Amino acid sequence: MSLYDDAVLVLKGIEGQEELRQAYLDHLEAHPDGMWKACTAGHVTASALVIDPGHGRVLLTLHKKLRMWLQMGGHCEPGDATLEAAALREATEESGIAGLTLLPGGPVRLDRHPIPPPCHCHFDVQYAVVAEPGAVQEISDESLDLRWFPYDEVAKVADDSVVRLLAATRARL
Numbered sequence: 001m002s003l004y005d006d007a008v009l010v011l012k013g014i015e016g017q018e019e020l021r022q023a024y025l026d027h028l029e030a031h032p033d034g035m036w037k038a039c040t041a042g043h044v045t046a047s048a049l050v051i052d053p054g055h056g057r058v059l060l061t062l063h064k065k066l067r068m069w070l071q072m073g074g075h076c077e078p079g080d081a082t083l084e085a086a087a088l089r090e091a092t093e094e095s096g097i098a099g100l101t102l103l104p105g106g107p108v109r110l111d112r113h114p115i116p117p118p119c120h121c122h123f124d125v126q127y128a129v130v131a132e133p134g135a136v137q138e139i140s141d142e143s144l145d146l147r148w149f150p151y152d153e154v155a156k157v158a159d160d161s162v163v164r165l166l167a168a169t170r171a172r173l
Helices: 004-011 018-030 083-094 153-158 160-172
Strands: 042-051 057-063 072-075 109-114 121-130 141-149
Touching: 004 018, 004 121, 018 042, 018 109, 018 121, 018 160, 042 083, 042 160, 057 083, 057 153, 072 083, 083 121, 083 141, 109 160, 121 160, 141 153, 153 160
Parallel strands: 042 121
Antiparallel strands: 042 057, 042 072, 057 141, 109 121
């Protein structure tokens, strides 16, 4: 099965956010290359919120280009067999933490957002991953900083999309 096929199956299985979910599916139907960064009409991305439920905190990255505190994530790559694999790879690469595990139940939510040209938007499929107790992060080239934030401080530093992702993740814990 291709990554495209996996994405369609994953999206069809998501409950809630019906209108947005359908927009993702319509985009992929209209753009067979919609999984890849080269699709300037917009492309599917995979992200993951790194959580430490035992300490009630999340790891956010200060994104180098956007200069915003965000969850880990980014573009799908040809080696990614599934959206889950892409999200886990991105979270591992950007956090420097080995041994992250996906929160069961598939994607936590969807978030479509505009991005700077030449592309128009990201159709982000958002997951959550759990870090082992005592996990130590290591900053990547894509970040200006990495920092653990208590759940109740996330709204002070991050935008509404990250706050919604955290709320949906906590509801699943």
